[in-house]
């Protein structure tokens with residue numbers, strides 16, 4: 001089931017590109033640093049290596065954060081907890097989106113899924 005929003009898909013894409021680009025920079029920076037003559041362009045390769053490592057961490061963080069947001073279904077889990085604590089007795093909850101429904105409702109008011 002695909003619960004991703006456009007923003008989350010975009011964040012995953014950006015995170016993947018940044019992570020891959022960072023890894024490429026790390027590898028090429030390290031290769032340049034290792035193969036460079038002392039005093040030639042060792043500094044710029046070192047910078048590329050460091051910047052690539054930084055970008056890779058950022059990219060990985062973006063992906064991990066976005067995946068966590070998707071797994072909690074855009075905060076639906078927190079919403080269910082709050083509504084279960086405040087809903088009147090006898091009320092039910094949509095098993096699809098977590099919205100509180102009236103005891104007689106057959107379909108969720110929020111997402112239209114069958115209730116009960």
Ligand SMILES: [Zn+2]
Nearest residue numbers: 094097108111
């Ligand atoms: Zn629902």
